[in-house]
Amino acid sequence: MPEKRTTIILVRHGECSANIEERFRGRIDFELNELGLRQAEEIASALVRLQPAALYSSPLCRAVQSLEPTAAKLGLDISIEGDLTNISFGPWEGRKKSEIAREQPELWHLWKTNPEELSFTGMESLDEVGRRSRAVVDRLVRVHAGQTIALCTHRTVLKPLVPYCLDMARPWFWKFHFDNASISILIHDDKGYSLFSLNRTDHLTGLNREWN
Secondary structure, three states: OOOOOEEEEEEEOOOEHHHHOOEOOOOOOOOEOHHHHHHHHHHHHHHHHHOOOEEEEOOOHHHHHHHHHHHHHHOOOEEEOHHHOOOOEHHHOOOEHHHHHHHOHHHHHHHHHOHHHOOOOOEOOHHHHHHHHHHHHHHHHHHOOOOEEEEEEOHHHHHHHHHHHOOOOOOOHHHOOOOOOOEEEEEEEOOEEEEEEEEEOOOOOOOOOOOO
């Protein structure tokens, strides 16, 4: 019996104002900025070549907008998956990272050195994000066995999702980098998940990298 190999294209949404302003985004519903809208068109050019059979997105506007040109070019609908939404950062949401570093240096240090252990009131843990996002991918792999699908989500979903799919031990958060509008690919077959490509940005004509 032929092996069913499923391709999962992981897209990080395009740039929004909070990326440039170095703010924690969380679940605040920022729209794409001018560069982000151009990146969405460039994502579409890349995804059309990969021919996904289905498109899935976080419910947040910046993710949905990032797939809209792809949906239009391929004649597909965008299905919303609530558990692909961004991490909840509680009181940090919308705050500049420099402010958090100044006002809460101990928590900021933990974010920079061991974010898997970071916890404060209103924050969803990275493990919780990893579990819920992997559950989505597991389900979609069953639905689309042997096909190619594309998912658009957020940096602080992709960073736990990939190691959760790969069954990696901690620490893992800062071992992966995902730029705005980047494309990464997981493959699923009878051996489980494997990382096929990471953080492809060669389809982009403009990019501002975010390191913290």
